[in-house]
Amino acid sequence: MFDESVRPYLITRKLSPENQETPFHFTNLASIPEELLYRRNHFAYPPIHQESFRISILGEVARPRTLDYDFIRSLPPRTVAVVLECAGNKRSFFKPKTFGEQWERGAVGQGIWKGVSLSYLLQLAGIKPSAQEVVVEGWDAGSRDDMPGIFSYARSIPIQKAMQSDTILAYEFNGRPLTWRHGFPVRLIVPHWYAMASVKWVRKIIVTEFPFQGPFQTVDYQIYPDKANEQAKYPVTIMNVNSSIQRPLDRSIMRKGKHYIQGIAWTGLGEVRQVELSFDGGDTWVTARIGRTPVQPASWVHWGYEWDVNRAGEYLIISRAGDTYGRVQPMTAHWNRKGYSYNAADQVNVTVE
């Protein structure tokens, strides 16, 4: 009765299927423990059976084959620190608001993924010159509200992305076998892309010569800039540059003196180059100190700044990251109907008494 420690929990957004958010403000920045890694599902968890441990490689390959779990784990391993961000992360911050799960800052997580390069398996199977995309299909399946039929969750990536050695079929997270909730036995990890690409419970790998047209590719995970029609839509792919303030909490009551402001920043293109902070609503900016643990191209950075505040009053604290491709977080997010890829400069309001 007395030994329970105080601890944070996942934030429930939906239970069927399970969609729960990392308690971002109450986790360690370096990596997210498995039990607090956000869970984002399109369908109920797939049952596990004998066939779950076999992955077929089909399509535009010279030697179609089926690989089993033990074989995959016997291949040369590759270990990557990768941030996974749900395309709907921060959806709740759009103005006007959009519909769907109202994720706040916690539909993002990072850990150490170990697996085998997808390119290694594709080379085993022999890619034909006609190959254009690699479709990865999961064991999770079900019906959709907007069209008849049963659909597997399946997504494609361009062959060039599939051949990058850091695109892996992962079987470990943070030094342990994947958990069922996060794709056991084997899931795809696509660094730098929003996490809808990182298919869980991998069942089939299909090399195609045409762009994949599944509903999770061409209906969902598209940016619809217009509320009423489908014109000018384009697919969600590479992550925007982004940052989130971890401390202080929004609407905190603070004392005068020194406070350590901290958060994370990440990008899908190059690396985070800088994080700036404003304490006056964006008129003036200071540069935060950046740390990176572990050092990996597709991991987030953590940043901090010692704020010395001696005047009582209300403050708007803003964080704004920029990357080595020259992208900088905008002050206002690019609104789109389904509420994807929010990356406006982050902000919290505090009062100093």
Added chain:
Amino acid sequence: MFDESVRPYLITRKLSPENQETPFHFTNLASIPEELLYRRNHFAYPPIHQESFRISILGEVARPRTLDYDFIRSLPPRTVAVVLECAGNKRSFFKPKTFGEQWERGAVGQGIWKGVSLSYLLQLAGIKPSAQEVVVEGWDAGSRDDMPGIFSYARSIPIQKAMQSDTILAYEFNGRPLTWRHGFPVRLIVPHWYAMASVKWVRKIIVTEFPFQGPFQTVDYQIYPDKANEQAKYPVTIMNVNSSIQRPLDRSIMRKGKHYIQGIAWTGLGEVRQVELSFDGGDTWVTARIGRTPVQPASWVHWGYEWDVNRAGEYLIISRAGDTYGRVQPMTAHWNRKGYSYNAADQVNVTVE
């Protein structure tokens, strides 16, 4: 690895001291299990020791005495179904926003409390005619940011409230001994008042002839209608009439057809008389069906309405409860600086496709 069921968790607002919110949308309406009952603390959890099992009754009584846990449990029990609502419940919905823990709809909970009437103990001790208030002090204590010193958490109630037989010193919740987190061994339960009155870890009961002036009585838990000064302040006491929509979730995407809209309603004066719903932003209202489990004066009611919607579009669903004292939830909450007692009509936005 495969037997974990999908379940909701508390929503973390602060870890030190622990402040976590009930996942209101994902709990059963009848009662909240202990592990999902919101946790609201002013200080770190107090250590438990031999003295924790003894309660002193002092002040304006003829026979001051100390009662132990076993003795208290041997007295005639009283069992009450009581809704406890944090004074800051729904604080995050104020516009303009106020500072402090940003509670949403889950700083409220209900269960079955068993204990002994406070009046029984006061009569044992013999109340003097001079008695005006009963101060209850908890074992939780610590410093405050706004004044020097160490303070116990302590609150008073008027002698008339203390003498109501449903005001109890509780030692069980939902048929089990209180947990440490919720006041073990003994806590106060004050039906119909906001829950700051229901002191946990009861240490002393002091009958006084003057109004209590502790900081949790006269600084906190006061309604400050003005942002800048302390004029016209008045104390938080009896709960406002209130309702919350449990389903659908805000920003849900729904199909045409029948949907069951449901929620809870409660009040600190009399009983809930009616709950009305609007689907057109407040122009027209329908009456929800009300159920009450268990039937108790200070419990919440649950309500439901079968909504048959056949036109696509966006809908604002509003719930508005009224009580037998003629109070009705306003469309806009009464703003106050510390963000207490929010009770505007509840609302969720949905889209029907």
